Amino acid sequence: MIRSSALSLALGYVALGLTALVLFAAPLWYAWQVTIQDGRAEILQADAQRLTDIYKRDGADAVKTFIDTRVSMQIAGERILLLTDASLHPLAGNLHAWPATVPQTAGNYTIPVKGNNGDQQTLVHVATLGSDYLLVGRDNALFQPLQTRFWYGLSAAVAVLCIAGLLVGLITRRALMSRVHSIRQTVSAIIHGDLKHRLPTHLSDDELNTLSLTINGMLDQIELLVHGVRNVSNSIAHDLRTPLAELRSRLEELSLIRPSTEETYAEIDGAVADVDRVIRIFDALLRLAEIDAGMRRSGFVSLDVSDLAANAVEFYEPAAELKDIDLRMRSNGPLLVSADPVLLAQALSNLIDNALKYAPLRGSIEVAVQKLDDLRAEISVSDNGPGIDDEEKTKVMQRFYRGDASRGTPGVGLGLSLVQAVAKLHGSTLELRDNGPGLRVVMTVPIEPSGASLRDAQQPALPASEVVAPPTLASLP
Amino acid sequence: MKILLVEDNERVSQFVIKGLQEAGHTTDHAANGRDGMFLAASEPYDVIIMDRMLPGDIDGLAIIEVLRKAGKRTPILILSALSEVDDRIRGLRSGGDDYLTKPFAFGELLARIDALHRRAEGVDHEIPLTVGDLHVDPLTRKVTRGDRPITLQPREFKLLEYLMRHAGQVVTRTMLLENVWDYHFDPQTNVVDVHISKLRQKIDAEFERPLLKTVRNAGYMVTAGD
Numbered sequence: 001m002i003r004s005s006a007l008s009l010a011l012g013y014v015a016l017g018l019t020a021l022v023l024f025a026a027p028l029w030y031a032w033q034v035t036i037q038d039g040r041a042e043i044l045q046a047d048a049q050r051l052t053d054i055y056k057r058d059g060a061d062a063v064k065t066f067i068d069t070r071v072s073m074q075i076a077g078e079r080i081l082l083l084t085d086a087s088l089h090p091l092a093g094n095l096h097a098w099p100a101t102v103p104q105t106a107g108n109y110t111i112p113v114k115g116n117n118g119d120q121q122t123l124v125h126v127a128t129l130g131s132d133y134l135l136v137g138r139d140n141a142l143f144q145p146l147q148t149r150f151w152y153g154l155s156a157a158v159a160v161l162c163i164a165g166l167l168v169g170l171i172t173r174r175a176l177m178s179r180v181h182s183i184r185q186t187v188s189a190i191i192h193g194d195l196k197h198r199l200p201t202h203l204s205d206d207e208l209n210t211l212s213l214t215i216n217g218m219l220d221q222i223e224l225l226v227h228g229v230r231n232v233s234n235s236i237a238h239d240l241r242t243p244l245a246e247l248r249s250r251l252e253e254l255s256l257i258r259p260s261t262e263e264t265y266a267e268i269d270g271a272v273a274d275v276d277r278v279i280r281i282f283d284a285l286l287r288l289a290e291i292d293a294g295m296r297r298s299g300f301v302s303l304d305v306s307d308l309a310a311n312a313v314e315f316y317e318p319a320a321e322l323k324d325i326d327l328r329m330r331s332n333g334p335l336l337v338s339a340d341p342v343l344l345a346q347a348l349s350n351l352i353d354n355a356l357k358y359a360p361l362r363g364s365i366e367v368a369v370q371k372l373d374d375l376r377a378e379i380s381v382s383d384n385g386p387g388i389d390d391e392e393k394t395k396v397m398q399r400f401y402r403g404d405a406s407r408g409t410p411g412v413g414l415g416l417s418l419v420q421a422v423a424k425l426h427g428s429t430l431e432l433r434d435n436g437p438g439l440r441v442v443m444t445v446p447i448e449p450s451g452a453s454l455r456d457a458q459q460p461a462l463p464a465s466e467v468v469a470p471p472t473l474a475s476l477p
Numbered sequence: 478m479k480i481l482l483v484e485d486n487e488r489v490s491q492f493v494i495k496g497l498q499e500a501g502h503t504t505d506h507a508a509n510g511r512d513g514m515f516l517a518a519s520e521p522y523d524v525i526i527m528d529r530m531l532p533g534d535i536d537g538l539a540i541i542e543v544l545r546k547a548g549k550r551t552p553i554l555i556l557s558a559l560s561e562v563d564d565r566i567r568g569l570r571s572g573g574d575d576y577l578t579k580p581f582a583f584g585e586l587l588a589r590i591d592a593l594h595r596r597a598e599g600v601d602h603e604i605p606l607t608v609g610d611l612h613v614d615p616l617t618r619k620v621t622r623g624d625r626p627i628t629l630q631p632r633e634f635k636l637l638e639y640l641m642r643h644a645g646q647v648v649t650r651t652m653l654l655e656n657v658w659d660y661h662f663d664p665q666t667n668v669v670d671v672h673i674s675k676l677r678q679k680i681d682a683e684f685e686r687p688l689l690k691t692v693r694n695a696g697y698m699v700t701a702g703d
Contacts, residue, residue, distance in 0.1 A: 269694065272582075279580060280663065283560060287662075290561050299562060314632060315658055318671040342562055346662040353666055415665075 006176050010169025017161045025154055032150075036143055037123070041108050044125035047079075047136045055129040060091075063129060067092040080113065080124060080137035091132065102126060104133050113137070179208055195223045239281055247274035284414040291343065291421040299340040302448045305377055306331040306369045308341065312348045313367050316356060324362045327352075331369040336448040337377050339426055344445065347422040350415040351381040351441050358385035358439070376428070376444040384438040393432045419443070478502045478594055481520070483513030483537065484528040484556065489579070493526065496583045497590075510535030517544055522551050523597070524590050529557035529568060538571040545572035552593040556581070562661065584647060584695030591646040606641040609688055609701035611680060613641050622680060632657070633676050640689065640699040649696035673697055 055063045060083075067081050071094045082093035088104070090097065098104075099111045106127050113122040124137035182200050189197045198219060199212040254267050313329040320327035348367070355365045365383045372378040388396060396416050416430070423430040423443040433440040480502050484490045490506055497504045505520065507513035510531040517525055517540060529537040541553055555573040557564065565576045574596075575589050605614040611622045618634055620627040629637060636657050640648055650669045654660045673689065681687040690698050 272694075275580075280665065283663065286560060311658070315660070315664075315672075316668060318675050319666065319668045322671060342661050345660060346664075349660070349662075349664050353664065 004169075004173045004177075006173035007169040010165045010172065013168075014162055014165030017165070018158060021154070021157055021161070029150070040123050040138065041125070044108070044123065044136050044138065047138075048125050048127040048134060051134055051136070052127060052129060060129065060132060063132075063134075064092040080122065080135065082133075082135040083129070084133045084135075086131040086133075088133065093135075095135065098133070098135070099124075102135065104128075111137070176208075183208075183212065190219065195219065195226060236281075236285060240278060243274050243277045243281075247271055247278075250274065281414070284418065287346075288414065288418055288421055291418070291425055299342065300338050301341060302336055302338055303341050303344075304334045305337045305339065305344070305379060305445060306333065306335050308345055309348060309367050309369050309379065312345060312352055315349070316352045319356055320365065323356065323359070325356065325359050326362075326364040327356075328364065328366045329368075330366055332371070335369060335371060335377050337445045338448045339445045340422075343422045343425065347419040347443070348379065348381070350419050354415055354441075355381050355383040355385070355439075359383040360385060371447070372444060375447055377447050378442060378444050380440055380442040382435045382438060382440040384435065387434060387437055387439045388432055396432070478523040478590070479521070480504045480590065481507065481513070481516055481522045481525045483507045483510070483517070483526065483531065483540070485509060485532050486528075492583070493586065496587065500587055502590075509533050510537070510540055513537075514540045514543065517551070518547065518549070523594050525551050525553045526586075526590070527553055527555050527573070529555055529559065529564075538568065538573075541572045550597070552597045554586075554589055554593060565661070582649075582694070584692070585649050585651060588647040588649045588652060588696060592643055592648075592652065595643065595646065600642065606638070606644070608641055608644045608699050609686065611641075611688055611699075613638055620680075622684060627679055629676075629679060633672075633679070636672060636676055637680065637699075640697065644699045645702075647692045647695045647698050652696070 082095040083091045088098040102109045109124050110121050122137050124135055127134045186197045186199050198216045201212045250271050310329050359365055363384045368380045370378050420430040426445045428444040431442040485508050494504045507516050510533050527537040552574045554575045555568045558579045560578040568576045613620050653669050677689050688699055692698050
């Protein structure tokens with residue numbers, strides 16, 4: 001119970017209230033006591049003075065008579081009166097003997113007097129009347145009810161404070177516990193795999209609600225990611241299963257039919273090709289995962305993107321010639337960017353490869369590199385092929401998606417996904433635009449911030465080999 | 478060639494040892510890092526094939542680093558199931574000379590071992606290369622076949638030069654991609670073949686004896702023999 005945060009908070013407030021109450025009551029009590037003391041002393045002094053006046057006017061006997069009258073009139077205990085002679089022998093009054101603790105000199109003293117509630121400290125005044133001694137006192141009975149009421153009031157205040165505090169604490173705890181409980185139920189449903197649940201929220205901006213809204217946002221994101229992963233793994237399952245199934249049936253058939261040696265070797269070659277296809281898909285997926293995880297950012301170097309694009313164009317030139325496609329390169333000279341040479345080359349090669357697949361015979365492909373603004377360089381690959389419908393544009397970037405037009409062409413359906421992942425790694429999105437006719441794929445890479453000076457730009461681009469492998473490996477034949 | 482294979486997987490080891498034997502090489506085999514380190518340090522080998530991840534407390538990269546620190550210059554080919562670019566860089570930085578990702582085709586492994594061995598024997602970048610009646614001068618960049626001069630594009634020259642330096646050896650498509658174009662990824666097309674057939678047009682088409690040959694399921698080879 002004590003460990004409940006609501007309850008301990010309430011108890012804290014109760015303690016604070018009690019402290020405030022004490023801080024308020026204690027000075028009051030003190031001031032009151034002082035006032036009462038002073039008032040009493042004054043009254044006693046007045047009593048003694050009156051008796052002294054009687055003594056002076058009418059002598060000791062008159063005082064004795066006065067005291068006797070007073071004592072007989074009064075309710076016992078309310079007032080204390082004692083007159084003694086010089087040897088402290090009582091002459092009149094309601095005390096049997098002179099109190100031992102009180103000296104025979106004028107002044108105020110406190111003596112214990114037996115009362116209804118046991119001994120009570122009572123203020124007495126001593127005066128000398130000639131050779132006699134006079135002792136006047138009043139017990140506290142007059143102020144007792146007031147004091148009692150003060151204490152009652154204080155106790156009641158403390159009790160109300162404690163009970164209210166405890167109640168508020170318990171109620172808050174209950175309310176809090178019920179909301180925490182509903183959150184816990186939702187979360188445990190999510191833990192058990194049902195990501196559709198959301199924490200209950202309402203239209204207020206209290207702390208718990210704000211927290212719930214934030215967590216719901218997080219759950220939305222997680223659900224999206226998990227959905228994506230599920231999609232990908234379904235696609236992987238499909239795209240790996242297909243060649244694996246082919247491979248399996250090929251081998252099984254071989255084992256059953258046992259064809260001639262020559263045929264067997266042909267079948268084995270086919271099986272190896274099937275395995276290679278699986279490995280290729282596998283490698284492409286691993287590469288994608290590697291890029292997605294953002295691990296390749298370490299591979300960023302300063303490089304001339306025009307040079308990189310020119311190399312890619314040169315690499316594909318003979319393939320373009322076979323289809324009589326005009327593969328052109330357009331750039332305004334060296335342009336230093338900050339990029340991953342391996343991935344950028346691979347992305348560009350995928351784009352050109354795609355364009356070569358879809359461009360018609362005697363078509364044209366243009367690879368263009370240009371400075372977009374001070375921060376970004378734009379790389380685009382355009383073809384005059386059939387292009388992509390608007391509704392298909394988002395689909396083609398999904399992993400393993402293959403458009404109708406691509407059925408029957410080699411490829412695993414990961415090309416554009418990889419380009420997209422590379423673009424994302426370089427802080428860009430992949431744009432598919434209409435080339436009227438054809439497709440224009442555009443991505444941007446960040447321009448090298450400091451090294452973009454003319455002097456650097458005229459130097460040959462950093463060879464990719466310096467990043468990928470020690471120069472000895474790539475440059476030696 | 479005397480080759481050391483450090484590899485813990487029995488099947489892969491058998492496959493490699495048998496293949497190397499058929500290619501005329503002698504092979505020692507170590508199945509763990511400790512034996513591998515001992516053999517590599519004590520015996521003279523032409524090439525070491527080192528699996529990267531080995532059972533026990535010594536892994537392949539650690540062995541390579543120790544060997545290099547001890548001054549052993551034996552060419553080392555790293556075999557690894559890790560294919561990420563960073564892993565490759567780390568492998569080569571530790572002192573390995575080449576990196577091959579599992580699973581691999583045996584032809585690829587053999588071609589790379591040959592290339593490593595040839596490289597270790599020393600390469601003079603200035604002496605002219607000759608195969609049959611084909612001459613390539615790396616300094617003047619002149620190519621002639623018989624008496625006829627042949628004009629090549631810069632990249633075609635690089636391609637031919639690489640093939641000529643490995644004359645009599647199989648050169649795989651991946652090796653060409655890596656060494657001629659500096660492409661460390663699989664372009665998933667047959668563009669290399671197209672480049673080769675273009676080169677063939679220039680150096681072989683008008684001559685009786687073709688020098689640039691296709692090796693089935695492996696790659697290409699420049700040779701004057703059959």
